[in-house]
Each structure stands twice: as structure tokens, then as C-alpha cells.
Amino acid sequence: MMFLDTDILAAAAVCLLLVLVACGVYAFVRVGTVQDALNQLLEEGDFTRDAKARKGAIRAVAAAYWLVVVAIFLFYTFGPYGNGQPEYSWFIWAIAGVIFAAVMVVMKAVQRHHN
Incomplete structure (x- = not known):
């Protein structure tokens, strides 16, 4: 301009x-x-000390969740029936993001219920 x-x-x-x-x-x-x-x-x-104590479990679940999502993406895109073109499998990330938010809400609710 x-x-x-x-x-x-x-x-x-x-x-x-x-x-x-x-x-x-x-x-x-x-x-x-x-x-x-x-x-x-x-x-x-x-x-707080309680929040720091609960962080370990949430981090472990988050790490495992995203590793599984990456594995699903790679298998769907490059697996035996995949076409090798990631632009056709972008929806996996959108769905995984929404499900991740739900999983974190459930995890925090369960942890609050146990305390």
C-alpha cells in the first residue's frame, strides 16, 4: 500500500x-x-498445591491423546488405504480438537468429584 x-x-x-x-x-x-x-x-x-498435584494426570492424558490422534492421522493419510495427501484428512484435527476439549472437561470434573 x-x-x-x-x-x-x-x-x-x-x-x-x-x-x-x-x-x-x-x-x-x-x-x-x-x-x-x-x-x-x-x-x-x-x-495452588492441589492444582499442581492434579496437573500430572491431565498432562499424561493429553500427551497420550495427541499421540493417538497423530497415529490415526498418519494411518488414515499414509496407511494401506490412504491416498498420501494430507489435504483430504484435515478434518481429523478439527474433530480431535473438539473431542480434546470435552475430554479435558470430563477429566477436571472427575478430579473435582474425587476431591
């Missing part, structure tokens, strides 16, 4: 927008980092 010399005002507005977005992202990251550091020190939110 800047090099075509057609509408300098529109190009300057886009540049200003990008600068404002960058300033906003910087502010969110800076404040979020400080807030998380304070939560870790004070053991609040996701950093």
Missing part, C-alpha cells in the same frame, strides 16, 4: 493500527507475566 502511492491516508492508517496493536500486545504480555509470577509466589489460581 505504501509503495503504490494511491491513497497515503489509508496506508498511514494501517501502519498506525499495527503500531497500536503492537502496543496493546506488549501491555498484555507485560502485565500477564507479572500477574503469573505473583500467582506462583503466592500459590493462587492455577498454582
Whole structure:
């Protein structure tokens, strides 16, 4: 836009927008980092002792889940009946993402019920 010399005002507005977005992202990251550091020190939110103890099981299930999803994707795409073209098996990732959210909700509900 800047090099075509057609509408300098529109190009300057886009540049200003990008600068404002960058300033906003910087502010969110800076404040979020400080807030998380304070939560870790004070053991609040996701950093309580109970939450830290439950994280191990959730991480194990998440790792196993995504390894199984990758295996299904590879088998479906490159297996004996696959066509070797991943652009036809993209839907596996969309379905896996939605199911993963459901699995995590169930895991957290079960853990809360046991405590």
C-alpha cells in the first residue's frame, strides 16, 4: 500500500493500527507475566498445591491423546488405504480438537468429584 502511492491516508492508517496493536500486545504480555509470577509466589489460581498435584494426570492424558490422534492421522493419510495427501484428512484435527476439549472437561470434573 505504501509503495503504490494511491491513497497515503489509508496506508498511514494501517501502519498506525499495527503500531497500536503492537502496543496493546506488549501491555498484555507485560502485565500477564507479572500477574503469573505473583500467582506462583503466592500459590493462587492455577498454582495452588492441589492444582499442581492434579496437573500430572491431565498432562499424561493429553500427551497420550495427541499421540493417538497423530497415529490415526498418519494411518488414515499414509496407511494401506490412504491416498498420501494430507489435504483430504484435515478434518481429523478439527474433530480431535473438539473431542480434546470435552475430554479435558470430563477429566477436571472427575478430579473435582474425587476431591
